[in-house]
Amino acid sequence: MPSQRTRAGDVLRFTWGALRGYPTRTLLMLIAMAIGVAAVVVLTSLGEGARRYVSNEFASLGTNLIIVIPGRSETSGLNPTTLMGETPRPLTLRDAMALQRSFHVRRMSPVTVGQAEVSWKSKSREVVIMGTNNELLAIRHWQMAQGRFLPKGELERATPVAVIGKKIRNELFGASRALGQWIRIGDRRFRVIGVMGSEGRSIGVDVQDTILIPVASAMQLFNTPSLFRILVEAKSRSAIEPAKKFALKTLQERHQGIRDVTVITQDAVLSTFDRVLGALTYAVGGIAAISLAVAGILIMNVMLVAVSQRTSEIGLLKALGATPHEIVRLFLAEAMLLSLLGSLLGLLLGQLGSLVVRHSFPEFPAYAPLWATLAAVIVALLTGLVFSLMPARQASRLDAVMALQKR
Amino acid sequence: MIDLEHIHRNFQVGDQTVRALDDVNLHIEAGEYVSIMGPSGSGKSTLLNLLGLLDRPSSGIYRLNGEDVTSLSDTQQARVRNREIGFVFQMFHLVPRLSAEENVELPLILAGIPPEQRRPRVAAVLEGLHLSNRRHHKPEQLSGGQRQRVAIARATVTNPKVLLADEPTGNLDHKSGQDVIRILEDLNHRGITLIMVTHDQEMGQRARRQLHMLDGRLLNGQRNDDA
Ligand SMILES: Nc1ncnc2c1ncn2[C@@H]1O[C@H](COP(=O)(O)OP(=O)(O)O)[C@@H](O)[C@H]1O
Numbered sequence: 001m002p003s004q005r006t007r008a009g010d011v012l013r014f015t016w017g018a019l020r021g022y023p024t025r026t027l028l029m030l031i032a033m034a035i036g037v038a039a040v041v042v043l044t045s046l047g048e049g050a051r052r053y054v055s056n057e058f059a060s061l062g063t064n065l066i067i068v069i070p071g072r073s074e075t076s077g078l079n080p081t082t083l084m085g086e087t088p089r090p091l092t093l094r095d096a097m098a099l100q101r102s103f104h105v106r107r108m109s110p111v112t113v114g115q116a117e118v119s120w121k122s123k124s125r126e127v128v129i130m131g132t133n134n135e136l137l138a139i140r141h142w143q144m145a146q147g148r149f150l151p152k153g154e155l156e157r158a159t160p161v162a163v164i165g166k167k168i169r170n171e172l173f174g175a176s177r178a179l180g181q182w183i184r185i186g187d188r189r190f191r192v193i194g195v196m197g198s199e200g201r202s203i204g205v206d207v208q209d210t211i212l213i214p215v216a217s218a219m220q221l222f223n224t225p226s227l228f229r230i231l232v233e234a235k236s237r238s239a240i241e242p243a244k245k246f247a248l249k250t251l252q253e254r255h256q257g258i259r260d261v262t263v264i265t266q267d268a269v270l271s272t273f274d275r276v277l278g279a280l281t282y283a284v285g286g287i288a289a290i291s292l293a294v295a296g297i298l299i300m301n302v303m304l305v306a307v308s309q310r311t312s313e314i315g316l317l318k319a320l321g322a323t324p325h326e327i328v329r330l331f332l333a334e335a336m337l338l339s340l341l342g343s344l345l346g347l348l349l350g351q352l353g354s355l356v357v358r359h360s361f362p363e364f365p366a367y368a369p370l371w372a373t374l375a376a377v378i379v380a381l382l383t384g385l386v387f388s389l390m391p392a393r394q395a396s397r398l399d400a401v402m403a404l405q406k407r
Numbered sequence: 408m409i410d411l412e413h414i415h416r417n418f419q420v421g422d423q424t425v426r427a428l429d430d431v432n433l434h435i436e437a438g439e440y441v442s443i444m445g446p447s448g449s450g451k452s453t454l455l456n457l458l459g460l461l462d463r464p465s466s467g468i469y470r471l472n473g474e475d476v477t478s479l480s481d482t483q484q485a486r487v488r489n490r491e492i493g494f495v496f497q498m499f500h501l502v503p504r505l506s507a508e509e510n511v512e513l514p515l516i517l518a519g520i521p522p523e524q525r526r527p528r529v530a531a532v533l534e535g536l537h538l539s540n541r542r543h544h545k546p547e548q549l550s551g552g553q554r555q556r557v558a559i560a561r562a563t564v565t566n567p568k569v570l571l572a573d574e575p576t577g578n579l580d581h582k583s584g585q586d587v588i589r590i591l592e593d594l595n596h597r598g599i600t601l602i603m604v605t606h607d608q609e610m611g612q613r614a615r616r617q618l619h620m621l622d623g624r625l626l627n628g629q630r631n632d633d634a
Pocket residue numbers: 402418419420425426427445446447448449450451452453454
């Protein structure tokens with residue numbers, strides 16, 4: 001006794017034949033589906049690209065970074081120091097050195113920033129001066145073009161040496177040799193010991209347009225007791241939290257129990273961006289998915305047309321013994337096959353689209369996330385299924401006699 | 408084999424009721440050759456569709472092999488149709504995108520028969536109807552007579568007990584019509600129950616049993632052995 005149920009392979013073959021029998025209709029639906037899926041892929045790859053771009057930018061700041069800023073962040077509202085109208089205590093070099101005494105800290109770099117007149121021979125200009133120590137090179141993953149970076153050794157020693165950015169090197173020295181030359185910064189003289197090689201487009205500072213000098217020299221130069229920032233690199237990702245706690249506790253102890261610094265972790269900032277851009281990606285993905293729903297409505301209409309075009313064929317199938325269920329199956333299979341082919345085409349187009357974006361903007365990593373790709377295909381298939389249910393049922397309910405009379 | 412008792416089939420057209428079949432009583436034995444004749448609109452097709460389970464009576468009982476088939480569900484009726492009944496239409500009703508062979512294969516596909524069992528059966532019926540060399544042709548590449556032969560092959564590939572033909576020669580020239588009738592009669596000789604609607608007196612009279620319809624009524628529903 002045969003199973004009385006059309007075999008899956010036969011359904012597929014019959015359906016494939018039907019699709020090829022109406023090429024215009026098939027093409028139209030394929031394109032509608034493909035555009036929907038491609039839109040999801042391209043838009044989410046842009047969103048994901050933005051997320052990765054920001055993430056990379058942050059990574060270039062340094063890894064496992066903790067940043068200590070003098071003063072309490074405004075967001076924490078009222079606190080004793082603002083109530084008493086005191087200015088926060090300065091963040092000193094000794095504070096910075098105290099932060100090194102933790103097991104969780106790998107590197108520490110104090111930073112102070114200012115502007116000064118820089119001159120060599122007859123040339124001079126205003127330059128951003130950054131006072132720091134040897135560790136900054138490693139923290140920021142910078143490279144030297146020539147010479148060496150600031151010397152290791154005591155933080156409080158004001159050695160008169162300078163490392164200059166590439167742009168400054170070109171502007172001040174032109175074709176002459178920069179290394180070993182004495183330049184004037186403000187009212188002091190510094191010997192050039194190195195030239196920065198890094199691209200150094202990291203947020204806030206353009207290394208190529210900066211001069212780096214020992215932090216003690218910079219504090220003397222700008223006559224300030226306070227650091228602008230302390231950068232702390234934790235030993236690992238998991239050491240970030242304990243290192244942050246350690247920094248807060250140590251500085252509070254050193255500042256007579258008053259918590260007058262803000263400690264931010266790069267992680268926190270990054271995860272905020274991550275969340276925002278991640279949400280954005282979901283949003284554009286969702287919007288693009290709406291175009292899939294539009295494709296679904298198109299599918300419904302075209303399937304309805306298909307049912308009326310093939311009325312006599314449906315009548316015939318019934319006369320040959322197709323059950324209503326079989327007719328539904330055949331039409332659903334047709335819609336599903338279309339959706340599947342359409343989404344494959346869409347994936348191809350979408351990948352091509354992101355490839356073009358990546359090619360045109362090499363620093364922008366526009367890769368569609370896997371979840372979006374899968375979701376697009378699943379939504380496409382579901383749309384195809386849902387919107388072809390009604391036409392399929394309509395086909396299965398056709399009156400066989402009437403259907404056969406139609407030409 | 409076929410038993411119709413007080414079959415009525417009414418169509419509602421606007422506020423008028425058309426009695427397409429009006430108290431039809433009919434008994435047909437297995438292996439009979441029956442022709443149904445009558446003027447256009449007398450209810451011949453309606454009767455044939457009813458016999459083929461494509462339509463349901465408004466009232467009355469239809470027994471097929473002793474089983475009341477009027478109470479079966481659409482799905483159950485479809486299965487009976489697939490197993491027991493073959494249709495031949497005036498308009499051939501071949502699927503244009505499918506080859507002769509694929510058209511013949513359709514009822515077997517719908518029965519869920521695997522390809523390796525289908526192929527020899529399809530080849531055999533096509534061979535029997537001298538269509539082997541046309542098996543890859545599309546319907547549009549075939550003559551009317553060939554098309555109807557493909558349709559007959561399709562109707563008989565499942566080995567049905569009953570073959571229902573609604574004006575099978577209506578769209579054919581005289582010679583092809585004669586061929587088709589001979590094929591159908593040959594099938595009848597080999598045991599199939601043949602019920603054929605025709606408005607062609609000459610053809611109808613070849614049947615051992617002739618039924619005449621008028622305004623939905625069967626004029627001689629009882630057995631007519633002197634024909
Ligand atoms: N679906 C239908 N709706 C309304 N009237 C119909 C329908 N089918 C058949 N009829 C009517 O029923 C009668 C019998 O039709 P039919 O069986 O096709 O006649 P025949 O095949 O003998 O020419 C005709 O009057 C026809 O108009």
